[in-house]
Amino acid sequence: MKAIRVFGLTKSYKSKTNVIAVDNLTFEVEEGQVFCFLGPNGAGKTTTIRILNTLLKKDRGQIYFFNIDLDKKPQEIKNIIGVVQQHTNVDSELTVWENLLIHSMLHKMKKSIFEERAIQLLEAMDMIDKKDRFANKLSGGERRKLSIIRALLHNPKIIFLDEPTVGLDTFTRRAIWEGIKQLKFSGKTIILTTHYIEEAQMLSDLVLIINKGKKLIEETPNALINRLGRITLEYQENGKTTYKFFNTSQEAKDFSANLINLDSILIRETNLEDVFVTLTGNGGENYCNSLEKCFP
Numbered sequence: 001m002k003a004i005r006v007f008g009l010t011k012s013y014k015s016k017t018n019v020i021a022v023d024n025l026t027f028e029v030e031e032g033q034v035f036c037f038l039g040p041n042g043a044g045k046t047t048t049i050r051i052l053n054t055l056l057k058k059d060r061g062q063i064y065f066f067n068i069d070l071d072k073k074p075q076e077i078k079n080i081i082g083v084v085q086q087h088t089n090v091d092s093e094l095t096v097w098e099n100l101l102i103h104s105m106l107h108k109m110k111k112s113i114f115e116e117r118a119i120q121l122l123e124a125m126d127m128i129d130k131k132d133r134f135a136n137k138l139s140g141g142e143r144r145k146l147s148i149i150r151a152l153l154h155n156p157k158i159i160f161l162d163e164p165t166v167g168l169d170t171f172t173r174r175a176i177w178e179g180i181k182q183l184k185f186s187g188k189t190i191i192l193t194t195h196y197i198e199e200a201q202m203l204s205d206l207v208l209i210i211n212k213g214k215k216l217i218e219e220t221p222n223a224l225i226n227r228l229g230r231i232t233l234e235y236q237e238n239g240k241t242t243y244k245f246f247n248t249s250q251e252a253k254d255f256s257a258n259l260i261n262l263d264s265i266l267i268r269e270t271n272l273e274d275v276f277v278t279l280t281g282n283g284g285e286n287y288c289n290s291l292e293k294c295f296p
């Protein structure tokens with residue numbers, strides 16, 4: 001079953017330059033998948049996510065969550081999604097427990113169900129001993145955990161995580177990765193945006209690469225790597241690094257045999273970051289932005 005279907009989504013900001021932030025975007029997300037948006041700064045990821053989260057109005061396009069039309073039943077959709085925004089937005093003046101209680105009231109949860117679920121999630125996220133602490137006395141990682149617990153409290157079917165691990169230490173980041181894997185295991189659909197491409201490669205079933213508001217490609221990480229070539233030859237010549245992609249190590253070795261006077265040379269496995277940089281040029285002016293050019 002499709003958890004999300006988006007057709008022709010378009011959004012402009014009416015500023016001096018009239019930016020088209022999202023340009024005729026169409027994609028589908030299968031239930032139970034981890035679906036990741038990748039794109040350089042300003043690509044249109046947050047705009048797309050905010051529209052899907054009912055926080056921003058679109059100009060054009062249709063959006064369905066489990067066949068429910070977002071235009072017709074936004075409240076019904078709010079009840080089946082959980083949202084962790086890019087900037088943690090917990091209420092600093094309230095305790096952890098009070099933050100959760102207010103969320104449960106907004107979602108009209110029964111008190112007994114709220115208490116049971118809140119304790120379960122606080123324990124799972126190793127936050128139970130912080131339950132009576134004011135949110136402004138939590139560390140950045142603890143506040144992020146609180147916003148994740150809050151997003152999960154009403155047991156949503158679809159969870160949006162906008163850069164969930166930015167600024168977190170290695171241990172907290174790994175704990176959140178484990179949490180995402182467990183959510184997927186329990187059948188939840190997860191929409192992830194991240195600038196950590198190794199995170200996208202490790203967690204995602206499907207990746208949608210977006211640049212300048214337009215979809216470039218939507219495939220599994222593995223298929224994207226196969227398109228480019230599974231082996232990367234990376235060499236430095238006069239301080240300039242060149243990357244070449246091959247299907248086998250032997251092809252890479254044969255090619256490198258003809259290279260002379262190199263500063264350094266490395267043959268390694270291709271990763272999703274190589275695909276991303278090839279497709280988007282890391283947001284620079286000479287980005288490829290064309291599948292035919294990038295993957296002839």
Ligand SMILES: Nc1ncnc2c1ncn2[C@@H]1O[C@H](COP(=O)(O)OP(=O)(O)OP(=O)(O)O)[C@@H](O)[C@H]1O
Pocket residue numbers: 013014015019020021039040041042043044045046047048
């Ligand atoms: N409120 C706004 N008013 C005018 N332009 C905006 C507004 N919000 C975003 N934009 C522009 O829309 C485009 C897409 O921005 P968006 O925040 O969706 O990108 P993003 O992919 O999430 O970027 P990042 O990775 O930097 O968070 C950018 O050109 C941005 O400058």
